[in-house]
Amino acid sequence: MTLASATPPLIHIAAALLVAPDGRTLLVRKRGTQAFMQPGGKIEPGELPSHALARELEEELGLRIAPDDARYLGRFSAPAANEPGHVVEAQLFRLDLDSDQVTPAAEIEEVRWVDPANADELTLAPLTRDLILPFYRASQLASA
Numbered sequence: 045m046t047l048a049s050a051t052p053p054l055i056h057i058a059a060a061l062l063v064a065p066d067g068r069t070l071l072v073r074k075r076g077t078q079a080f081m082q083p084g085g086k087i088e089p090g091e092l093p094s095h096a097l098a099r100e101l102e103e104e105l106g107l108r109i110a111p112d113d114a115r116y117l118g119r120f121s122a123p124a125a126n127e128p129g130h131v132v133e134a135q136l137f138r139l140d141l142d143s144d145q146v147t148p149a150a151e152i153e154e155v156r157w158v159d160p161a162n163a164d165e166l167t168l169a170p171l172t173r174d175l176i177l178p179f180y181r182a183s184q185l186a187s188a
Contacts, residue, residue, distance in 0.1 A: 047099070048086055052123075052129055052131045053129070053130050053131070054093070054121075054131050054132075055086065055119070055124055055127060055130050055131070055132045056086065056087045056131050056133050057084050057085055057086055057096075057113065057132055057133070057135070058084045058085065058087055058093040058094065058096040058097035058100065058134070058135050058137065058140075059081075059082040059083070059084035059097070059120075059134040059135070059136050059137070059171075059176070060082055060083045060084050060101060060102070060114070060136075060137055060139055060145075061082065061117065061136060061137070061139070061180055062082075062083060062107075062139050062141055063139070063140045063141065063174060064141055064143070064144040064157055065136065065140075065141070065142065065143075065144075066144075067159070067160075067184065067186050068081060068129075068144065068157040068158055068159055068160075069157070069158060069160055069177075070083060070144075070146065070155060070156070070157055070158075071083075071104075071155070071156050071157075071158055071163070071172065072104065072148070072152050072154070072156075072167065073153055073154040073155075073156075074126070074151045074152060074153060075151050075152070075153040076153075077125070077126050077153075078167045079125040079126070079167050079168060079169040079172075080158075080163075080166045080167065080168055080169065080172065081125060081168070081169035081171065082136070082169075082171070082172055082176055083099050083100065083101060083104055083105055083152075084096075084097055084101070084133070085099075085103075085104070087135070089092060090111075092111070092178075093116075093135035093137070093181075094111035094112070094114050094137060095111050095171060097109075097111065097137050098110070098111045098113055098114070099134075099160045101139075102134045103149065103150045104150050104151070104152045105146040105147060105148065105149065105152065105155070106108055106146065106147040106148060106149055107141075109139060113139065114137035114138070115138045115139070116132045116136075116137055117136040117137060117138050117179070118135075118136055119133060119134065119135055119136070120133075120136055120168040120170075120171060120175045120176060120179070121133045121134070122169075122171035122175055123170045123180070125169035125170060126169075126172070127164035132169075132171055134171060134176075136152050136157060136176065136188070138147055139183070142165050144157050150175060158178045160181050160184070161181060161182045163177055
């Protein structure tokens with residue numbers, strides 16, 4: 045008899061808190077899904093999180109960034125929005141952009157620039173809803 049693991053499988057990702065000049069942040073919705081989330085994606089074996097982020101942002105949004113321009117904010121974990129029974133573990137980076145012009149590509153169906161205080165009308169991934177947006181709101185209050 046084998047006991048099932050009590051630990052759900054982890055999905056390791058690099059995620060971006062992309063911030064426009066007016067303080068809004070970008071959320072994306074992948075094709076065939078309902079939840080909006082941070083842009084980013086899975087970290088390949090042997091890949092540094094900041095390099096995975098740069099690769100994913102170029103693939104998904106046409107944004108070219110230098111990995112060193114992304115400011116590391118920490119590691120955040122929550123139930124995965126699109127893979128039941130899995131937990132997503134995100135290495136989160138902040139990037140302040142000069143413009144809010146992005147072009148959805150690859151599997152991205154929709155992008156939305158949102159005020160982090162008023163994003164509740166959207167269906168949000170647990171990581172975004174429960175951790176990243178509250179973290180961003182708290183950082184905005186601390187710097188005000």
